[in-house]
Amino acid sequence: MAVYLCHEQPDLYEHDATVLAAAPGRVVLDRSAFHPGGGGQVSDLGWLEHAGGVVPVVGIESIDGTVWHVLGDDVAPTGAVVVRVDADQRSRVAQLHTDSHILNALVFEQFPGTLVTGAQINSDGTGRMDFDLSEVDNDALRALDGGVNAVINQGLDVRSVYVDATEAATTKGLVRSLSVAPPPTPEGRLRIIDIQGIDRQACGGTHLSNTAQSAPFRITKVESKGKRNRRIRFALD
Numbered sequence: 001m002a003v004y005l006c007h008e009q010p011d012l013y014e015h016d017a018t019v020l021a022a023a024p025g026r027v028v029l030d031r032s033a034f035h036p037g038g039g040g041q042v043s044d045l046g047w048l049e050h051a052g053g054v055v056p057v058v059g060i061e062s063i064d065g066t067v068w069h070v071l072g073d074d075v076a077p078t079g080a081v082v083v084r085v086d087a088d089q090r091s092r093v094a095q096l097h098t099d100s101h102i103l104n105a106l107v108f109e110q111f112p113g114t115l116v117t118g119a120q121i122n123s124d125g126t127g128r129m130d131f132d133l134s135e136v137d138n139d140a141l142r143a144l145d146g147g148v149n150a151v152i153n154q155g156l157d158v159r160s161v162y163v164d165a166t167e168a169a170t171t172k173g174l175v176r177s178l179s180v181a182p183p184p185t186p187e188g189r190l191r192i193i194d195i196q197g198i199d200r201q202a203c204g205g206t207h208l209s210n211t212a213q214s215a216p217f218r219i220t221k222v223e224s225k226g227k228r229n230r231r232i233r234f235a236l237d
Ligand SMILES: [Zn+2]
Pocket: 097, 098, 101, 193, 203, 204, 205, 206, 207
């Protein structure tokens, strides 16, 4: 995986592109600001403006390294197009995703060594994280949203930096979940999301640039999944 355009230009929501390949209901573009999803995060949604009109982009499918934009109807546009990313959807996912890093950091701080066993960020403003946490009371976990909101209110900067992948592998706590860590770039660099003083974590998703950009965060449910796993469900208020 190369570095995504949305990593390099997080504020790019509209741009020109050229269709490289088309089939009914799907296209491959020469460039796209869409985040393809992955690591539990849904892809961006949006629209494609082409010679025949405007068609919604309802998802992204990567097949053998080729990134297909899946369209809302069976058109097969060619030539020059305009790509538009749904900024509201991007923002909702970025808020939930950034908040999930904060939650992860608080769990890791209070229950050292805890591993993330799964994570999912949905387009409807909800998400969940699964932790390997066998001995903890569910009420203690449910109360963590107070701590997440305290960090949101502190207005901490969120930056993305690139570090050497081999260095990252030996830094304790940097890769807490292999399932959400992005693959290194071709140059062997790993993308790290740094929430000022709170958390440093390998991640390929979309995030806020400051925690204060998040709406209030609420834990809606804590469930036990099997003997060891706890599932924390959350939403934006
Ligand atoms: Zn992330």
